[in-house]
Amino acid sequence: xxxxxxxxxxxxxxxxxxxxxxxxxxxxxxxxxxxxxxxxxxxxxxxxxxxxxxxxxxxxxxxxxxxxxxxxxxxxxxxxxxxxxxxxxxxxxxxxxxxxxxxxxxxxxxxxxxxxxxxxxxxxxxxxxxxxxxxxxxxxxxxxxxxxxxxxxxxxxxxxxxxxxxxxxxxxxxxxxxxxxxxxxxxxxxxxxxxxxxxxxxxxxxxxxxxxxxxxxxxxxxxxx
Numbered sequence: 001x002x003x004x005x006x007x008x009x010x011x012x013x014x015x016x017x018x019x020x021x022x023x024x025x026x027x028x029x030x031x032x033x034x035x036x037x038x039x040x041x042x043x044x045x046x047x048x049x050x051x052x053x054x055x056x057x058x059x060x061x062x063x064x065x066x067x068x069x070x071x072x073x074x075x076x077x078x079x080x081x082x083x084x085x086x087x088x089x090x091x092x093x094x095x096x097x098x099x100x101x102x103x104x105x106x107x108x109x110x111x112x113x114x115x116x117x118x119x120x121x122x123x124x125x126x127x128x129x130x131x132x133x134x135x136x137x138x139x140x141x142x143x144x145x146x147x148x149x150x151x152x153x154x155x156x157x158x159x160x161x162x163x164x165x166x167x168x169x170x171x172x173x174x175x176x177x178x179x180x181x182x183x184x185x186x187x188x189x190x191x192x193x194x195x196x197x198x199x200x201x202x203x204x205x206x207x208x209x210x211x212x213x214x215x216x217x218x219x220x221x222x223x224x225x
Contacts (some may be wrong), residue, residue, distance in 0.1 A: 071102035174204030
C-alpha cells in the first residue's frame with residue numbers, strides 16, 4: 001500500500017498540519033502528515049475497489065491520515081455485514097477522537113434493528129474508541145422515531161471512565177435534549193451520570209440553538225456545583 005502513503009504524503013499541507021495537530025493531542029506528531037479532509041474524502045471515493053479492500057486489511061496503519069482514509073472508506077460502504085466486519089477489525093486500532101468520529105455511515109439507518117445489538121456489545125467493551133463509537137451511533141441513528149429509554153439505560157451502565165467517552169456521552173445527552181427534551185431532561189433531573197458528564201451535557205445543550213431559551217434557563221438550574 002505504498003502508493004496510498006505516497007499519495008497522502010504528496011498532499012501534505014504544513015500550515016494545515018500545524019493548525020490541526022494541537023486539536024488532536026493524543027496523536028504522535030510524527031504520524032501526522034497534514035492533509036485536508038476534502039482531499040482524503042475524494043481519494044476514498046476514487047480508489048479502485050480492489051485497492052480499498054486491500055488497504056482495509058493492511059492494519060495497523062502508519063499515519064493518522066491513513067486511519068482517516070480507512071474511516072472514510074468504511075463510511076461509504078453500503079453492505080451492512082461487510083461494514084460490520086471491517087469496522088470491528090478497525091476499532092481496536094483507532095487511537096483518537098478524530099478518526100473515531102469520522103466513521104459516519106448514513107446507510108446504517110436502514111439496519112437499525114441489527115445495529116442496536118452490536119451497539120449494546122460495544123458499550124460493554126473496555127476499548128475506549130469502541131465505546132465512544134457505540135455512543136456516537138446512538139446519537140446519530142437513534143434519536144428520532146427509533147429512540148427507546150433502554151438506550152439511555154445501556155449508556156448509564158458504561159464502566160469505562162475516560163475523558164473521551166465522557167465527552168461523547170455528554171454530546172449524546174445534549175443532542176437528546178435538543179431532539180427529545182422530555183425523554184432526556186429527567187436524566188439530568190435525576191443525575192444519572194457523573195458530575196463531569198452531567199455539567200458538560202448541560203453546557204452543550206445551553207450552547208445549542210436547537211434548545212429553547214426556556215429549557216436552557218431551567219437546565220442551568222440543574223448544574224451540579
